[in-house]
Amino acid sequence: xxxxxxxxxxxxxxxxxxxxxxxxPGSGEARRHILVVLVLDKPGVLNRVASLMRxxxxxxxxxxxxxxxxxxxxxxxxxxxxxDVAVEQAAKQLxxxxxxxxxxxxxxxxxxxxxxxxxxxxxxxxxxxxxxKIVELYKGRIVDIAPESVVVEATGTEAEIDALVALLRGYGxxxxxxxxxxxxxxxxxxxxEALKL
Amino acid sequence: MFGRSRDRPxxxxxxxxxxxxxxAASPPGRRSHVPADGTPGAAAxxxxxxxMLHEVRPRKRTxxxxxxxxxALMRQGTDVLFSYPGGVILPIYDILADYPEVRHILVRxxxxxxxxxxxxxxxxxxxxxCMGTSGPGATNLVTAIxxxxxxxxxxxxxxGNVPTALIGKDAFQEIDxxxxxxxxxxHNYLVRSADDIPRVVAEAFHLAxxxxxxxxxxxxxxxxxxxxxxxxxxxxxxxxxxxPGFRPTIEGHPKQLKIAAREIAQARRPLILAGHGxxxxxxxxxLRAFAEKTQIPVAWTLLGIGAIDEEHPLAYGYMGMHGWKxxxxxxxxxxLLIAIGMRFDDRVTGNVRTYAPYARIIHAxxxxxxxxxxxxxxxxxxxxxxxxxxxxxxxxxxVEPAFxxxxxxxxxxxxxxxxxxxxxxxxxxRGGLLSADFVVERIGELTDHVATYVADVGQNQMxxxxxxxxxxxxxxxxxxxxxTMGFAVPAAMGAALGxxxxxxxxxxxxxxxxxxxxxLMTLAADRIPVKIALxxxxxxxxxxxxxxxxxxxxxxxxxxxxxxFVKLAEAYGIPAFKATTxxxxxxxxxxxxxxxxxxxxxxxxxxxxxxxxxxxxxxxLSDLIETWGAPEE
Numbered sequence: 023x024x025x026x027x028x029x030x031x032x033x034x035x036x037x038x039x040x041x042x043x044x045x046x047p048g049s050g051e052a053r054r055h056i057l058v059v060l061v062l063d064k065p066g067v068l069n070r071v072a073s074l075m076r077x078x079x080x081x082x083x084x085x086x087x088x089x090x091x092x093x094x095x096x097x098x099x100x101x102x103x104x105x106d107v108a109v110e111q112a113a114k115q116l117x118x119x120x121x122x123x124x125x126x127x128x129x130x131x132x133x134x135x136x137x138x139x140x141x142x143x144x145x146x147x148x149x150x151x152x153x154x155k156i157v158e159l160y161k162g163r164i165v166d167i168a169p170e171s172v173v174v175e176a177t178g179t180e181a182e183i184d185a186l187v188a189l190l191r192g193y194g195x196x197x198x199x200x201x202x203x204x205x206x207x208x209x210x211x212x213x214x215e216a217l218k219l
Numbered sequence: 220m221f222g223r224s225r226d227r228p229x230x231x232x233x234x235x236x237x238x239x240x241x242x243a244a245s246p247p248g249r250r251s252h253v254p255a256d257g258t259p260g261a262a263a264x265x266x267x268x269x270x271m272l273h274e275v276r277p278r279k280r281t282x283x284x285x286x287x288x289x290x291a292l293m294r295q296g297t298d299v300l301f302s303y304p305g306g307v308i309l310p311i312y313d314i315l316a317d318y319p320e321v322r323h324i325l326v327r328x329x330x331x332x333x334x335x336x337x338x339x340x341x342x343x344x345x346x347x348x349c350m351g352t353s354g355p356g357a358t359n360l361v362t363a364i365x366x367x368x369x370x371x372x373x374x375x376x377x378x379g380n381v382p383t384a385l386i387g388k389d390a391f392q393e394i395d396x397x398x399x400x401x402x403x404x405x406h407n408y409l410v411r412s413a414d415d416i417p418r419v420v421a422e423a424f425h426l427a428x429x430x431x432x433x434x435x436x437x438x439x440x441x442x443x444x445x446x447x448x449x450x451x452x453x454x455x456x457x458x459x460x461x462x463p464g465f466r467p468t469i470e471g472h473p474k475q476l477k478i479a480a481r482e483i484a485q486a487r488r489p490l491i492l493a494g495h496g497x498x499x500x501x502x503x504x505x506l507r508a509f510a511e512k513t514q515i516p517v518a519w520t521l522l523g524i525g526a527i528d529e530e531h532p533l534a535y536g537y538m539g540m541h542g543w544k545x546x547x548x549x550x551x552x553x554x555l556l557i558a559i560g561m562r563f564d565d566r567v568t569g570n571v572r573t574y575a576p577y578a579r580i581i582h583a584x585x586x587x588x589x590x591x592x593x594x595x596x597x598x599x600x601x602x603x604x605x606x607x608x609x610x611x612x613x614x615x616x617x618v619e620p621a622f623x624x625x626x627x628x629x630x631x632x633x634x635x636x637x638x639x640x641x642x643x644x645x646x647x648x649r650g651g652l653l654s655a656d657f658v659v660e661r662i663g664e665l666t667d668h669v670a671t672y673v674a675d676v677g678q679n680q681m682x683x684x685x686x687x688x689x690x691x692x693x694x695x696x697x698x699x700x701x702x703t704m705g706f707a708v709p710a711a712m713g714a715a716l717g718x719x720x721x722x723x724x725x726x727x728x729x730x731x732x733x734x735x736x737x738x739l740m741t742l743a744a745d746r747i748p749v750k751i752a753l754x755x756x757x758x759x760x761x762x763x764x765x766x767x768x769x770x771x772x773x774x775x776x777x778x779x780x781x782x783x784f785v786k787l788a789e790a791y792g793i794p795a796f797k798a799t800t801x802x803x804x805x806x807x808x809x810x811x812x813x814x815x816x817x818x819x820x821x822x823x824x825x826x827x828x829x830x831x832x833x834x835x836x837x838x839x840l841s842d843l844i845e846t847w848g849a850p851e852e
Binding site for chain 1: 401406463571577586588592
């Protein structure tokens, strides 16, 4: 620090001759966060959320959107990587959107978390049984069989599906689609019921 | 006045009888556009309003979307509309003469209209309204909307759009303007039905002015403007109920206030950082009361200028990149910063890692997203500046001046040193050339420091902020966040209408002036009494300064030839004066003040004068450059 207060020795606490640099918000360790966002079901609301995340330099890993059982309210489940402060900032920015009713970071909560995947895997008479065996072990199921391929349907956490996909990759994945995570709190607690409308 | 509409059921014939006799509101003239309460003019306006709304109009022709729009604007208190016509908003222009209470200012470019609405809002504290047509009319408003967003200015921008059936067909003058304004407004709307207009306008004004203010954009299709509608205007309660996602926190949390009060009581070197939020919340009395009770000096951001009278003993100065050295020094040695309604912009903090290294920070802002965004803080308080300051003042113990004598004396010594070291005041710079800081100081002095001063962007903006001395809230208007060149003249135009009681000065450089000088014609045509101080160094001065100091004197494109500005102003019918020496300064300022209407002074100032001190980008507040080259800087 080349501060004038060090030059003339005038700082409130002489013990702090070389104060540590001030922490930059968002510079901590990044980890995966899950945000549940309740929004008014209005035209363009998905665009507003996506545009904000882009403009504020947050990278969305996955985003799942659906209606709720309440009129005019939709629910987004959004996963992203960032340090706790950065994700808190993302949540606060989301709150600035007029159509956003509630943002809750549920990363630390007790959750049921699943996503759905379809994986089209190369499978012939020679190895189809092997593929089916793997799929069954992962509690997936075969939803379509063709001479050269099978379609695997799997649900599970992101990590579980990643593991299945890694195994299937050895047989050749022709194409794959995943919904991204949706989550719900375990127990009686409800994010929707906590809404004050 | 306007062409008859052929597609209206009555063929437009009956309308002409509606404004028979003397129009209730006087035509644009020299007088203020707002008659004072209790005067015959005000009574006439009120009568006209009643006639228009309840008697004449419903009998004479049907009520269309454009009527709903104008009624809604009037219900929100709009008395000036800065606008430029175009194809799809002609339905509004077709009925505009029926609403003489709303003064229409025909600007010469939509950007000018946008900045004028911005200046109107900042000078008056009310919502400014601008309007443009679809396509280019709408995109021309974008810079002004962005300017209002970054400075939290309450503004409603209205655009027309092509008929609903043509949306998405790349119709003539169609552009996805709501897609463009989405990330740069507080909220925006695309209205496709006349029935939605009353609700949307009411929501837009509520959003624009409540919580942290900002611009709201309403895009209305042409068919919605033309449809007949019976939709009623909602009450404010209905509006609030219809916006469940918008519930700004006004009161600071009592627990946080208590924690903050404890921090304040323990601090030995506290400093208040006053931001724009104090002006927006009209919390200047609360700020002064808090500062006086705690005997804590007040520093201010660019947009916080005017939050405290600069003559007040606890008013310490302007902070940041071109702020006073003593102020930045006080920040760097403070043990507590009490930041109210400001957002730790990079022009305020410099390098965050070395910012205020000894300070704990209390940060109060109405927008929770501002807290912890740029700087980690110890005590966050979400709330409106007025309530937070009043709450803190109640909780903190009274401090006797003697308690802070040593601290305040040290700050005073730093101030004497910093002001003494700043080359300033004699008026003449190198070679006897006119110095800009002298000019803005004289403008401040000759207007008793209570005019409305509107800055452009660049060196002129920093000189104005440093040397004019501001003694009244809302007397300083500046594009701080977006830094929009070309802001001063059109914003001053709006400011003069927003606060007609105050003399209005636009202080601009020659670069910014040339970006929006077409509004000279608006000033002349509508006789809006803006005095323009054009500080002409024939340079993009701040660019030149950076090129000199940061880019080793590589002066590419910063030399900026201009026209004969006296001739230019006179071509518009605006009296103009030229000042080239220190002796000319007071004489020309007084001459401009004596003009009844707009006037321009062309100050030919030194070409190479820099603004010091200066904090180079990426450096910290302790790394100010105070001189460069010759010592007289």
